[in-house]
Amino acid sequence: MTVSVTTTPPANGKKVLGFLASAIILAILPFVVGNAFGNSWVRTLDFALLYVMLALGLNIVVGFAGLLDLGFIAFYAVGAYTFALLGSPHFGIHLPFYITLPLGALIAACFGLLLGTPVLKLKGDYLAIVTLGFGEIIRIFLNNLNAPYNLTNGPQGVNLIDPVSVGGFSLGKTHEFFGISFNSVYMYYYFFLALTVLVVIMAWRLQHSRIGRAWVAMREDDIAAAAMGINIRNIKLLAFALGALSGGVAGGLFASFQGFISPESFGLLESIMILAMVVLGGMGHIPGVILGAVVLTIAPEILRDVIGPLQMATFGKMIVDPENARMLLFGLALVVMMLVRPEGMWPSKRRKAEFDDAKKGH
Amino acid sequence: MAEVLLKIDGIVKRFGGLVALNQVGLTINKGEIYGLIGPNGAGKTTLFNVLTGLYMPDEGSFTFDGTNLFRAQPHVVVGTGIARTFQNIRLFKEMTALENVMVGRHIRSKAGALGAVLRDKGTRAEEAAIRAKAQELLAYVGISDVADEFAKNLSYGHQRRLEIARALATEPKLLALDEPAAGMNPRETEELKALMEKIRASGITVLLIEHDVKLMMGLCDRIAVLDYGKKIAEGVPEVVRKDPKVIEAYLGVAHS
Ligand SMILES: Nc1ncnc2c1ncn2[C@@H]1O[C@H](COP(=O)(O)OP(=O)(O)OP(=O)(O)O)[C@@H](O)[C@H]1O
């Protein structure tokens, strides 16, 4: 695969060097992490990549187009269930991933349009409420579509989902290359990494295009945007559909990686988590959103590993249930962050300007 | 006989009980500078909003360049060839001046999401053309030096010019300007007048709202006067100025 980074500015030495360095770091990262902390942490890396894809999808809707969506996890669910139902013993259908993954993405995009159409006239809080309801409806459907006809297998979820595989080469198995053995979490890491790179390129190119400009214009002033000839309805629906598309891809990957899905994985808390990644990282800024997704995936895992032993060491017993303490600390961190740096960890120049304005009281 | 570009008839726009436009009809000919004056609250901006699809009129008819635009969507109106500026400047504040004008090219370009992602040759060429045209228009209105500044950081006069450049980017046949000289000093007003004459000379018809009567008399080929949502006069400036109804409308306002 060849990836032309950009064509206009000459690729200067520093850029190429930075590109190579990050490529090497990303390539050896799972081995460093795996050897130092164990394979469960490579698994966490895999999840971080999934969340990067999800957050970049939501970022199209929230960051680029400025449409607050609290039901984004629904598209993840649609992608995941499409993949699961077409590649598991549940129906006995075993289509290959290169059909189910795009299909799931496409169906998710259709659901994006389904959500987008009735909310065209809604903004801000109203939009948030309706999208929140949409996310819940999808989850409730998944939970209940096991009777009279068993489509989703209800709360039990779908099990034994096929791993990603091409002609007998399965990412679910351990493989050996150059005398190094790569087990499943490593295989998925590289697969997810490749797709994440594609999603990043897609998002970046969209942002720096005629479409991306129309989104920003609409976000800043939809009346002026309409008066400049932008078809607000179409550009909004496009944002919903493209965001949902990325969500659907991530969902399919999640299903194959996990091998099991149930409606429980697609609750409101997940939607909020992804939104937090976008907002905390820096809405509308791709590097910021990536950072947000990685930090918010890894930080809770670190807390999980640290809080229990720390309590044992200091008090000799568990005072607060580690799971509760983890969410408490995490919530506290979010609140502090929003107070200190509302524009996010790594905001874009544009977003920063907006917040500087707000601080000055414009 | 001059060629008609825009024709409206019997336009009515109500806001609840208020009749903001009451049976307004007018025709604008190709190539002229057409002025719209009237006291505050007469309905001038409302008429602009109706002409650009931002408000849906309740009654009447509206044709432009042979196309029926009655109750048409804004992007359809722009596509047909009407562009506007706003009385209370509505730029995309956190976009640069250049990006603002590039947004104006949206309707005259067509790269979709797939083109954006694939960056094929056609899309790249179109994007380069959009940029080049936007730069050309910034130069045309005389603000090339601030191309990369955020719109909100521009001086007032520059913001007004940027709005005109953004509107011109849509390649309008009719450019509608809502009080472009408001808040400008005499020198800036003079420069703006020259710009409007240049725009007209380039073949674009201009529809202009202004309170500065002296400016309007010197610039417009024809003027219509609105008062309480009704057109009370229309014609060449010298005649309109002496129309008793017009004098009364303005004096009446001065009294109240
Ligand atoms: N969206 C709206 N809702 C309710 N009333 C409106 C609306 N827009 C305009 N109006 C009313 O319509 C009337 C005409 O307003 P308009 O802004 O068109 O006046 P104008 O001639 O442009 O005045 P000015 O010279 O002050 O700009 C006013 O009474 C105004 O309050």
Ligand SMILES: [Mg+2]
């Ligand atoms: Mg007005």
